[in-house]
Amino acid sequence: MRRGQMRAGRYSGFAKRCMAIGVILAFMAVACLGRLVGIQLLDGRSTAQAATQSRTTTVPISAKRGRILDTNGNVLAQSVERYTLLADPYAASLFEPVACGSNQAKSLGYCHQIDDQPVGATGAAAVARLLATVLDGVNAMELGAKLDGVSRYQVIQRDITPELKRKIDDLHLAGVVWCELSSDRIYSTGTQLGALLGGVDDEGNGVNGIEQMMNDELTGTDGYEVYQQGNGGEQIPGTMTDSEAAVDGSDVTLTIDQDVNWYVKKVLREGKEEFGAAWAIGVVHDLQTNEIIALEDTDEIEAGSDDAKLNVSQAVSETFEPGSIGKVITMAGLLQTGLHKATDQFTVPYSMTKNGQEFHDATNHGSEHWTLAGILQNSSNVGMVMAAENYTNEQRYEFLTKFGVGQSTGLDLPGESDGMLAGADAWDGRTRDTVLFGQGYTVNALQLTNVVATIANKGVRHQQSLIKSVTDAQGRVTSEEHGDAVRVIDEQVAADVLNAMESVAEEYDNVAKVDGYRVASKTGTAEVAGADGRLTSIVCDWSGIIPADNPRFVVTVVIKDPQKGGFGGLTAGPLFARIGEFLMQKYEVAPSSPRTDAIPVDW
Template identity: 35%
Template structure:
């Protein structure tokens, strides 16, 4: 290939095979559009073919920028697109704004939690972490009229162990000490000392303070004690059936403990304690939120010594007579109960060894037909209405027919001419029926109600039986006769004792009471409200009845066993048939023996009512219940320091002939 250099440019000018020369007209030749040089194009094509890059599978072929591409010999690739990056400063500014917004939100939430809602969250956290427990308080004592205790609360300790406070190296020592001190099973104690997770394990309850002090002196790590109180009933008070007992929670379950629970219990205090994650309490933490308020002392009208003696005398008589049970009531004429004994009974310190029947207070819960002790009401009504006098004479045969029934006296006798005094002294059923017929059904029913029959005693004791007193409109043909001498109706022992207290109180009935009041911290007695008082009989009628009842205990009466040396005694025996629960009639039901009276007869100070249920060895009231009356009355008169009578009993005419 030849070449020549252009002198003007200092270049080699290509030959014919180079660039095209000037075309016609002396100008550089230009290739017309759409034309191509065969040799030039071949060379470029030859050079470009081996340099063409392979495209990945599925990628459109890249368009050639050479003449071959423009010649339409193959697909033309799209031009490469270039992306411009945005301004980085702008991105930074946006991110900064977002971060600032988030921080503001967090800060606002923190302000809300720590400042605005802080008390709410603190309270919620405290509720989760802390709990409130009761601080036991002292239950009020139950005492007799002189302040002698029937029930008292004594301070004891609940000994516990905090396992987390016991070092591993000391666990064996603590376990051995607790086991030996309380005579417990070692494996059980060891399990409590090593309990996990736990902060409170009870080792022993009701530990006397002196015993805890001995243990405390050993300095055992993790061992502590809490103050508690235990209800204690002095042994042999004889008042268990009346006083009752408390349950494991310290609240009264029976007797006066239940009736007066609100007064005796007081108000427990409260303490906040920390609670672990498992719910166990940490008793050593927290403070007192409310101080406990001790319960009030309740003072009764009872005399502890008379109560004890009455219980003993009753128990001996029930056992001796082989009776099912019995009751003794000692009462003042103004209604205050001095003793309320019942048998069978129980020990309130050993509840688990008793039965429900043992714990029932039969003095109010056991209803019985009063028998001849009820004759005094028949006589009282007739005297008060002016239908008879103490010396009115009645013709009294051994038996009498009323409708389809024959009624007779307890012992055979010829027809007698007895005064009302004599009818009462000899306890004549036939004579009393005649007096009852004078009074009539409506009149007898009215006086029975005035004396408190068929209604609550007012003592508000658990299980009280009001007895049975049917409306006279429902009485059948013979019921006036039977009610006159104490059959066909029922009462409890307190109701019957109240009848004789009314007579002894000059005819004024005072609702029975057993609670004298409460004792404050200053030792002063706040007396209960005055009981209901109602005049039932005139003073004259009461005096006449007292004289009649004194004749009962005289040498010709049916209750000579009730006599007390040095004292004039008034009273009445009672022997009543019992209904057989299996047959519904009196056949095979047994008897109720009773005696009720007061002394001194000339100036009454004490009433005693004795009831024996179904005695087997002796069933007459005079023989079975009379000796118990004499025993309890004698002891009561001496205990209350009531002086003997200073007058002789009057001469009482019992028969028409004197």
């Protein structure tokens, strides 16, 4: 009886435990069922949205930076399509090549092999071996080490061309490696216009030069696309929900003529070597349009390089005393104020003392009988001081500023200097007279060029231009606006000064003549501070109008510290002639008529 009762008790306890477990399982089943119902019926929408959101990505579309063109449409700078090759090292560690001929290969429609042979590895090593077949100069073992790790982002190579990207895509490594769109700024000019063009930084923003000055116009507006991605990072067809097209930057057309600029650079290089100079600068100003068609120096800086991003164009930053070219301004002022006529007669000694200050000419001579035109022709410092006896400080300053000395050129080029011109009330007893012959103030080559261009333009100073137009992504062209023209001197005054400048040029026919064309010019030589701070350096310059009888161009050449030649007429002058001859031929300018109206230079 007791044994039966014990057995019945054991069965009863087991049944209770089974019932308890059954109840627990039933509760779990109900809970799971409830959760399932909740997910399907109550939370289904939010769960689906979360899944969709996890797959949805916003992909930026980069806008292309605008081009920089010369006046003839030749491309000086442009952005080309490039990619950055990226990898996911963690995904690479899990990579299994698809064997050719396998069911997986048949299902996917591709397989992995190298020279018709199996890859022979898995993981990062396999990815590296496959990439090494298309990446030139890449060692598979080194690349494998780069891909070895658990990080999710690794830059493999930059500046991938579209052609190379297609080869990488054909490796079928989606989800492991991918190409991210970028761009590369390339320049066709070499060392031409190097620092003047400048460059761009890693973010594609203009740094220095035209790239910086016109950055707003050149920079486009990025777009985007919103779509769902598959596990391999590919776009799931039909899932794009939003997009905005990128708007490329505008093209900027310069007034620079690349052919002329190239020739000017060539002449400057040759001149620097020929005369043993420290540097040389050249400017060509088209008088028909008042556009700068060449702006060069002897710096060997490549556009887009680090040097181009860090250094300012010497052609716009370098300032110097113009020397005797400044006498053009003085003669114009003396004529405009009515103090003198170009034919007024002077007896000019080699030297003179005025208010305790001694002045002398560049070369020794006796007392010469020169007209005011002759004073300019012979570049006499003494003659200019004599002629300006009643020319007040205020008048001297007025005409210097009217001709643009100490004033901005309006080009707004990065690093451009306005030069230096102190107010008349700050001049000492010597400076008030040295400004008459181009000393005591400084200019840049563009300012000096526009002084002479004002004479060539019949006494009217025009705003020079370097930017011709801007063309937006829709093809709309906007011409650059320029400041108003300003009359500086009367037309007859300008004609008389130009006449005297033509007599100056005739003095240099043996070294700076352009056969078949009359030239009106002025030379200058000025002492400037050297590296030691003393007046141990010189700047030689020449600015000329060609043809003189029908002005078309102004050409300015500036040379620093020539070891041969010395004076501006003997160094900068011959370089002017070479450039002038090229311009006459390129633009097929009609030859000059004979000169018949020369103002007397002596009496």
